Amino acid sequence: MRLLIAGGAGYVGTRLVPALRERGYDVEVADHLWFGNHLPPDIPIRRGELFDLSEEDLRGVDQLIFLAGLSNDPMAEFSPAKNFVANGALPAYLAFIAKRAGVKRLIYASSCSVYGYTEDQLYTEDDPVTCAYPYGISKLQGERAALQLQDDSFSVIALRQGTVCGWSPRMRFDLIVNTMVKSALTTGTITVNNPSIWRPLLDIRDDVAAFTRAVQAGRKLSGVFNVASGNFTVGQVADLVKEELERETGQRVRLDIRNVQDFRNYKVSCERAAVELGFQPQYSVKDMVAEVMAHRGEYGDMEQDEYYNIRVFTKLGAAERDPAAARRD
Numbered sequence: 001m002r003l004l005i006a007g008g009a010g011y012v013g014t015r016l017v018p019a020l021r022e023r024g025y026d027v028e029v030a031d032h033l034w035f036g037n038h039l040p041p042d043i044p045i046r047r048g049e050l051f052d053l054s055e056e057d058l059r060g061v062d063q064l065i066f067l068a069g070l071s072n073d074p075m076a077e078f079s080p081a082k083n084f085v086a087n088g089a090l091p092a093y094l095a096f097i098a099k100r101a102g103v104k105r106l107i108y109a110s111s112c113s114v115y116g117y118t119e120d121q122l123y124t125e126d127d128p129v130t131c132a133y134p135y136g137i138s139k140l141q142g143e144r145a146a147l148q149l150q151d152d153s154f155s156v157i158a159l160r161q162g163t164v165c166g167w168s169p170r171m172r173f174d175l176i177v178n179t180m181v182k183s184a185l186t187t188g189t190i191t192v193n194n195p196s197i198w199r200p201l202l203d204i205r206d207d208v209a210a211f212t213r214a215v216q217a218g219r220k221l222s223g224v225f226n227v228a229s230g231n232f233t234v235g236q237v238a239d240l241v242k243e244e245l246e247r248e249t250g251q252r253v254r255l256d257i258r259n260v261q262d263f264r265n266y267k268v269s270c271e272r273a274a275v276e277l278g279f280q281p282q283y284s285v286k287d288m289v290a291e292v293m294a295h296r297g298e299y300g301d302m303e304q305d306e307y308y309n310i311r312v313f314t315k316l317g318a319a320e321r322d323p324a325a326a327r328r329d
């Protein structure tokens, strides 16, 4: 089976692509390489803008996995206009040409960010989405555009991922657990902006399993699926990271608890993914911390720009501030 992974050189893709190849899939990546290339050297890569792909380029591909676009709130807030193009229009365009090219399935990397600020209730895929900020709205746009094209010959599976954490050869330290580990290691302190906020977290290995289950799912399966390893409050995550770090290093870690308002608060049910995809998360916050720690010898300076999407994005000049951003400042 031939798989094309759009945005496959990012944090998630750099673990997913080798895992898929190990299972015998014929994989190819299409990516700008904004964050470099940390994939095994023999993975074929088409370097460039995904909008430049044509229907012809997708002929012979069985499944397209979309992992591209702007992948967090700071990037989206920096340039809302470019965010809506990258996260809304780009998946719509790729779904459109993929279907015309005879691709049988699109797997879309959606986000639990679409849920927005919710009251303390477990959200299913059928509950209303309330996000009112650029990243969440745009991920929903991409998801809806792709699903719009779904039919008997074109399956669309949208995975609403929790915040992915853990180690990847293309590392990010701007994701909650990874950030806390970095801060504890470099400053001895973990800052907790709001301990009562809920977040679903997803170990990157569970994420790889979720995408793999989606690739393998029955031909006719389509739909939206929440995927997370578990739901946690930010205060709980900090306690777990602190405990694990202190055990591992023997150093005391201090918690700096603040009360900053957040516009995202949600916890999700993954029942549908369990029943329809066979998704069974295996990892805990402690496992995420342990894996990030196990690779600490290879990070060098954990504050360097390449570990923070917004810094790379700003430097690349890929985004100029647009009027929507300027007005809010």
Ligand SMILES: NC(=O)c1ccc[n+]([C@@H]2O[C@H](COP(=O)([O-])OP(=O)(O)OC[C@H]3O[C@@H](n4cnc5c(N)ncnc54)[C@H](O)[C@@H]3O)[C@@H](O)[C@H]2O)c1
Pocket (backbone or CB within 6 Å): 006, 007, 008, 009, 010, 011, 012, 013, 030, 031, 032, 033, 034, 035, 048, 049, 050, 051, 066, 067, 068, 069, 070, 071, 072, 086, 090, 109, 110, 111, 112, 160, 161, 162, 163, 164, 165, 175, 309
């Ligand atoms: N990491 C998370 O916690 C998380 C959570 C929920 C959803 N998601 C979604 O999952 C996907 C993967 O996340 P990630 O953390 O691996 O992101 P990432 O930022 O590490 O990687 C994105 C990759 O896409 C490429 N890319 C982006 N736009 C492109 C374009 N127009 N043309 C060519 N290449 C392009 C970049 O070069 C990069 O390699 C994203 O769509 C993100 O929105 C991520």
